[in-house]
Amino acid sequence: MAQQPLIHYHVRWRPSGHQPGASRGIVAGIGDQLRSVVLLRDHPDPRRLDLRASLRDPFENVWVRDFNLNSALKVIVLVDTSASMGYVGKVNRLHVAQEIASQLALSAYRSGDAFGLFAAGENINKQCMLPPKANRGAWLWVNHHFAKIKPQGKHADGLFSVVPYLPQKRCLVFVVSDFRWSAGKLKLLLKKLSHHDVVPVMLQDPAEIDELPKSGIAILRDVETGAGQFVWMRAGLQKQMKNLRAQHVNNVEEACRKYGGKPFVVKGEFSAALLTKYFMERSA
Amino acid sequence: MNALHFFKPELLWLLPLALLPLISYGVKQFSFPGLEDWPKDFLSDYLRWGVRALAMLTLICLIIAAAAPFTEGGTVTRVGEGAEIVVVLDRSGSMSENLQNNDQSVNAKPISKIEASRKVLLKFMDQRPADTFGVVAFNAAPIRVAPLSADRELAKAALQSAEANSSGFTALNRALAMGLDYFNGRPFTATRLIMLVSDGDAVIEGEDRVILKQLFKQYRAKLIWVYVHAGVEKNILNSVIAGDNEIVTNAEMQKIEMDQNVAMNRLFEALEIPYQAFEVNSEEGLQHAVAEIERATNKPTRYEYRLPRKDYAVYFYLMTMLLLGALFWLKQIEIKAWKA
Numbered sequence: 001m002a003q004q005p006l007i008h009y010h011v012r013w014r015p016s017g018h019q020p021g022a023s024r025g026i027v028a029g030i031g032d033q034l035r036s037v038v039l040l041r042d043h044p045d046p047r048r049l050d051l052r053a054s055l056r057d058p059f060e061n062v063w064v065r066d067f068n069l070n071s072a073l074k075v076i077v078l079v080d081t082s083a084s085m086g087y088v089g090k091v092n093r094l095h096v097a098q099e100i101a102s103q104l105a106l107s108a109y110r111s112g113d114a115f116g117l118f119a120a121g122e123n124i125n126k127q128c129m130l131p132p133k134a135n136r137g138a139w140l141w142v143n144h145h146f147a148k149i150k151p152q153g154k155h156a157d158g159l160f161s162v163v164p165y166l167p168q169k170r171c172l173v174f175v176v177s178d179f180r181w182s183a184g185k186l187k188l189l190l191k192k193l194s195h196h197d198v199v200p201v202m203l204q205d206p207a208e209i210d211e212l213p214k215s216g217i218a219i220l221r222d223v224e225t226g227a228g229q230f231v232w233m234r235a236g237l238q239k240q241m242k243n244l245r246a247q248h249v250n251n252v253e254e255a256c257r258k259y260g261g262k263p264f265v266v267k268g269e270f271s272a273a274l275l276t277k278y279f280m281e282r283s284a
Numbered sequence: 285m286n287a288l289h290f291f292k293p294e295l296l297w298l299l300p301l302a303l304l305p306l307i308s309y310g311v312k313q314f315s316f317p318g319l320e321d322w323p324k325d326f327l328s329d330y331l332r333w334g335v336r337a338l339a340m341l342t343l344i345c346l347i348i349a350a351a352a353p354f355t356e357g358g359t360v361t362r363v364g365e366g367a368e369i370v371v372v373l374d375r376s377g378s379m380s381e382n383l384q385n386n387d388q389s390v391n392a393k394p395i396s397k398i399e400a401s402r403k404v405l406l407k408f409m410d411q412r413p414a415d416t417f418g419v420v421a422f423n424a425a426p427i428r429v430a431p432l433s434a435d436r437e438l439a440k441a442a443l444q445s446a447e448a449n450s451s452g453f454t455a456l457n458r459a460l461a462m463g464l465d466y467f468n469g470r471p472f473t474a475t476r477l478i479m480l481v482s483d484g485d486a487v488i489e490g491e492d493r494v495i496l497k498q499l500f501k502q503y504r505a506k507l508i509w510v511y512v513h514a515g516v517e518k519n520i521l522n523s524v525i526a527g528d529n530e531i532v533t534n535a536e537m538q539k540i541e542m543d544q545n546v547a548m549n550r551l552f553e554a555l556e557i558p559y560q561a562f563e564v565n566s567e568e569g570l571q572h573a574v575a576e577i578e579r580a581t582n583k584p585t586r587y588e589y590r591l592p593r594k595d596y597a598v599y600f601y602l603m604t605m606l607l608l609g610a611l612f613w614l615k616q617i618e619i620k621a622w623k624a
Binding site: 084087088089090093178180205207208210211212213214215216217218219220221222223224225227228229230231232233234237240241244247248 | 309311312313314315316317318319320321322323325327328329331332335614617618619622623624
């Protein structure tokens, strides 16, 4: 695993936490954004004395500046661990998920943000729960626990039972999955998470979309259902399959757009730089 | 009659093995995340069953081929023409005697009996182009000179090379037995003739007679005795018997000679085989002999010909080869690694 750069995620909303951090918050405190000018009596901090406001006041009150606190975010990663996440094509899908989670954990700690992680397949995986806290060793915890995860289950409905474990206040939530879910499931999850800032991270393997074999015969076995499919790859079938996978990406994008988001598609290996770029585009 | 038989029917118990392709295709498998939206592809479905059917058919063909199916050929009745003639040529010392020459002119050369017989036999062979000839020559012991074959040149050469040579004893019975032995193992497709060319200077013991009689019956052969008659003066008796019997009158000699020939005639009669005798000296005799042989052989011989059984295993093996070729091709186009 090559050393990845930190992920500079950036959000447009203001976190409401009292923990100092890197984002502009909404509670009063030490920050770089003027919140209001208040009487020294109400906010007895003479270091923030606003001379200009005090001199202009005909009643000769002494005014001090009040700032918004630069608050910490809560970064939470939800990982789908259904059987399809165990797919090993050109890349090991679960390893990619692990890399994303651990890189986010490291980046969150460096930004002073809290990091939490929940994994769920058909049911929530209670052995792999990390409540959102500022956690220096979170990335190690991630690497340690991902090694124990056995992707299984035919769906990822356990993610719905993760929702009550999440903080009530707004967080940055990454949902890491391939989103090969039955129709409407993604929309439902996004609805349940609608008070959070959700970034769907869609994992793709080139072997299932861009780099299908051109010709030949083989049997494909569904990692979730175990159903077999005899395929005779031809140019026509390859194109058909590509279109269908593109359709799938479109469907996910469509669902996300409804809730004001846009999925971050990981094609093969995860690149932290691309995720940073995604956030820069997003907040522009 | 034309029912299908198997040489090794017990191998057919292996036929359930042909169901193996239903359990496993033998095609490489790859895991894939989510096939629920895989496009419905009829060609793939057809090929899927095609591969199974192909593999099953290959196994079935192979097992059936191993069981070696065949049909009995049955028998056909055929009509044989021509004759198989074994010339049993006497080359004993007496055959070197000169023939009595009717031509009294000065430059008439005397010819020996064997030379005369040879000439007659060669002429005879030329007149019977459809026959198969074999040659046995004998004096004290019989020699297989030319086998019974369509090779005319061989038989002719064998005849031409036969020279008389006295060895004091004439193994007629063994010569006849050897001549009959030529028919051994050959299908009975034509009239069989033993053509004995001899001057009658031989005897056959009683027990040999029984054996010969049986052999003639077994091989269904006819005997034709071409009698080489030397005339009275140059009698065989002069050369053979005269040594120890010097005071024999002409009449006695004639009588003895007559006795000798009558004895031989009797002998063959006693053998109870179809038998005819001709004299070789005269042209009429030869014509007579040819005519007689023609009469004997123009009677078509009806015989049952057993057709060889028809073997179908080779077709099944061929089919298996073709099917294996197709399977091999499928294996070639199999995807070895799931990548572009």
